[in-house]
Amino acid sequence: MFFRCIPRWLSFTILPPFLCPLSDETLSVDPALTLSVSGNGGGSPFSELPLIDTEGSYSSIVVLGCFNLEWMKAIPCWFPKPRSFLLLGKSPIEANTVYGALRGLETFSQLCSFDYTTKTVQIYKAPWSIQDKPRFAYRGLLLDTSRHYLPINNVLHWHIIDEESFPLEVPTYPNLWKGSYTKWERYTVEDAYEIVNFAKMRGINVMAEVDVPGHAESWGAGYPDLWPSPSCREPLDVSKTFTFDVISGILTDMRKIFPFELFHLGGDEVNTDCWSKTPHIKEWLQTHNMTAKDAYQYFVLKAQEIALSKNWSPVNWEETFNTFPTKLHPKTVVHNWLGPGVCPKVVAKGFRCIFSNQGVWYLDHLDVPWDEVYTAEPLEGIHNASEQQLVLGGEVCMWGETADTSDVQQTIWPRAAAAAERLWSQRDSTSTKNVTLTALPRLQYFRCLLNKRGVPAAPVTNYYARKAPIGPGSCYEQ
Numbered sequence: 364m365f366f367r368c369i370p371r372w373l374s375f376t377i378l379p380p381f382l383c384p385l386s387d388e389t390l391s392v393d394p395a396l397t398l399s400v401s402g403n404g405g406g407s408p409f410s411e412l413p414l415i416d417t418e419g420s421y422s423s424i425v426v427l428g429c430f431n432l433e434w435m436k437a438i439p440c441w442f443p444k445p446r447s448f449l450l451l452g453k454s455p456i457e458a459n460t461v462y463g464a465l466r467g468l469e470t471f472s473q474l475c476s477f478d479y480t481t482k483t484v485q486i487y488k489a490p491w492s493i494q495d496k497p498r499f500a501y502r503g504l505l506l507d508t509s510r511h512y513l514p515i516n517n518v519l520h521w522h523i524i525d526e527e528s529f530p531l532e533v534p535t536y537p538n539l540w541k542g543s544y545t546k547w548e549r550y551t552v553e554d555a556y557e558i559v560n561f562a563k564m565r566g567i568n569v570m571a572e573v574d575v576p577g578h579a580e581s582w583g584a585g586y587p588d589l590w591p592s593p594s595c596r597e598p599l600d601v602s603k604t605f606t607f608d609v610i611s612g613i614l615t616d617m618r619k620i621f622p623f624e625l626f627h628l629g630g631d632e633v634n635t636d637c638w639s640k641t642p643h644i645k646e647w648l649q650t651h652n653m654t655a656k657d658a659y660q661y662f663v664l665k666a667q668e669i670a671l672s673k674n675w676s677p678v679n680w681e682e683t684f685n686t687f688p689t690k691l692h693p694k695t696v697v698h699n700w701l702g703p704g705v706c707p708k709v710v711a712k713g714f715r716c717i718f719s720n721q722g723v724w725y726l727d728h729l730d731v732p733w734d735e736v737y738t739a740e741p742l743e744g745i746h747n748a749s750e751q752q753l754v755l756g757g758e759v760c761m762w763g764e765t766a767d768t769s770d771v772q773q774t775i776w777p778r779a780a781a782a783a784e785r786l787w788s789q790r791d792s793t794s795t796k797n798v799t800l801t802a803l804p805r806l807q808y809f810r811c812l813l814n815k816r817g818v819p820a821a822p823v824t825n826y827y828a829r830k831a832p833i834g835p836g837s838c839y840e841q
Contacts (some may be wrong), residue, residue, distance in 0.1 A: 390486040392475060462566040470495070473812070499741065499756030501717055502786040503570075504779060506771075507763030509581075512548035514768060515558060520627070520758060522572045523550070526580035526597060531555065535612035538585030555620045570678070571621045573613060574629025575599060576662045582609070591641040598633055601658045602647035611669050618673045625696060626670050630663050631680035660687045667692050678717070681705050688712055696755065700725075707744040710753040718757035724782055726774055727762040729828045733806060734798050737781035740790070756786050766829075773829040776820035777810040804839075811838040 458464040470493060478485045506513065509525030523531050529542030532551045543549045550558075559569045576598035583590040589606055590596040599606050614626070635655035638644045648658060667677045671692060678696040684705075691697075696715045699705040706716040718724070718741035723731060741757045759775075759782045766774045784793055784802070793802075806823050813820040821829045822841035832841050 388489045390489045391478075391481070392484040392486065394484070465566045466495075467493075497787050498789055499754070499786045501756030501758070502783060503717070503756070503758030504775065505719075505758055505760040505762075507761060507766075508550070510763035511767035511771075512544060513763075513771065515550070515554055519562070519567060520570050520572065520760075521558070522574070522627075522762075524573055524581065525578045529581040529584065533613050533616050535616050536586065536609055539582060539609075539613070540585065542581030542584035552616075552620065555617075559620060559622070568623040569621060570623050570625050570627055571617055572627035572629060572678075573610070573617070574627075574631070575610060575666050576601065576659070577631065577633040578629060591637045591644055595637040595641055598635065598637060598659075598662070600644065601638060601662050602644045607665055607669065610666055614669055614673055614675075618675070624674075624676055625678050626673075626675035627678040627698070628663070628666050628670060629680055630666075630683040631700070633659050633682070635659055656686070660690055663687075664690060664692070667695065681709075684709055684712075684714065688714075698758075700760070704744060706741065706754055707750075710745060710750040713753070715753045715755055717755055719760055721760075724757060724759045725762065726759050726778060726828070727765060729774070730826070731778070731828070732826075733778050733781050733803075733823050736778045737785060737793075737798055737802055737806075739782070739785060741786070742790070757782065770829050772819045773821040776813055776818055777806055777823050778828055780809050780813075781806060807839050807841070810841075814838060 458467055474486050474491060475484050476487065477483075503520050505520035505522055507522045507525070508530060509522060509528050512528070512530060528544050528548070529539050530544070530549045531540060532549065532555075533539045534552065540549050562569050578597070579589070579599050580596040582599065583596055586605075586609065587593065588603065589599050589609060591598075591600050617626075635658065638648065638655045638658055648655065653661065663679065663683050667679075670677045671694065676694045676696060677692065678698055679691070681697055681699050681701055683691060683695075684697045691714065693713070696717060697705070697709045698717045698719060699709070700719045700721050702722060703720050705720075706718055709716040718739075720739060721728065723735050723739040725731070736759075739757075741754050742751050745751050745754065759779045761771065761775050763771070781802070803823065810820045810823050822832050824841060825833075
């Protein structure tokens with residue numbers, strides 16, 4: 364699934380000074396340890412997730428009999444001898460919101476390790492002092508469900524529809540999903556609700572994407588009038604009111620499902636030749652004194668108006684900014700993908716930006732090694748503090764042309780985790796020097812942890828991502 368969504372994911376590790384052992388003791392975790400919840404935790408797990416991810420903030424100390432998460436508060440702790448202890452009794456976790464507690468639980472889980480000699484779960488180098496919060500609010504993964512249908516699973520940025528297929532049910536225009544590959548490869552409204560609620564329980568926002576006016580040929584399978592002509596099928600017909608009625612109907616139905624404040628309208632790779640060559644559109648352009656380029660701007664801005672009317676802030680791919688930057692609505696979020704150096708130009712004009720440079724953060728580019736993913740920097744070339752604040756974060760993109768259910772997970776992981784650390788941890792604690800010595804062992808460990816949790820993450824050091832190991836060896840060395 365190509366889901367454009369804004370996840371709140373935890374980096375696979377937290378680097379000093381945000382996580383550091385206070386001693387060199389070992390705790391054995393009582394197997395009877397259970398989880399109980401108290402307090403309002405900032406509200407129900409189903410409360411709205413804000414874009415600014417303060418709910419991910421927490422600090423913690425693991426002490427004898429206690430795992431405590433408190434915002435920016437360190438608790439002095441000490442251990443008497445001997446050098447190992449049993450973690451007994453209550454282990455309270457405190458955070459400002461349930462989402463911060465989720466991040467803390469994930470950190471706690473990664474401190475625990477099974478000891479095969481004693482057959483117990485242990486925490487080494489305890490006690491730990493942890494103070495942590497995310498560097499960027501937007502830490503995203505895009506999944507593409509248009510190029511290949513993916514069964515329902517955890518999703519983030521949902522690129523639902525493209526020229527190849529229209530798999531989503533739209534009650535207002537029920538023929539649209541005639542553009543799906545088959546009647547068995549579709550998502551009902553109930554499926555979409557389930558995806559959004561599943562993600563919300565895990566502190567993840569889902570940002571939907573409907574890419575217009577290009578990448579929309581599949582729409583015409585159900586409503587052929589959306590095509591400029593039967594032989595020239597995209598971009599969508601800019602000359603017809605019906606085109607914008609359909610877009611409005613889609614967004615009206617989707618607003619009931621997707622509560623997140625951002626909605627992605629695409630706007631990339633628009634070839635306007637079809638408009639220039641189709642007689643009735645050519646006549647419309649002449650009547651309105653427009654060029655095809657003018658019509659592209661008209662279409663994008665009209666789609667933005669529809670999204671804004673439904674209380675969404677529009678996100679558009681960078682071509683819209685590159686073509687008519689002064690015309691975009693001030694609430695526009697520009698999504699970089701073509702290459703480096705775009706976000707500096709975007710924020711200099713006062714717009715917000717999402718970093719997804721295809722040279723480093725497109726996961727379908729299988730020849731991009733983990734270290735290039737890790738060292739990519741969303742704030743490169745941006746030195747003004749106020750402009751840095753306009754970079755919401757970044758997103759790794761799992762385009763689906765060459766990935767389906769059989770290999771999508773190992774294409775995403777573990778390289779997505781390298782970007783996760785870049786987006787979570789402070790810049791000065793994620794050194795780009797000697798990453799083979801500093802970051803690689805942690806990434807290899809995390810890949811093995813994913814495998815143990817049932818996620819088929821590929822070896823870290825493969826020349827081509829998602830390939831099987833080249834020979835026998837330890838998970839921790841591949």
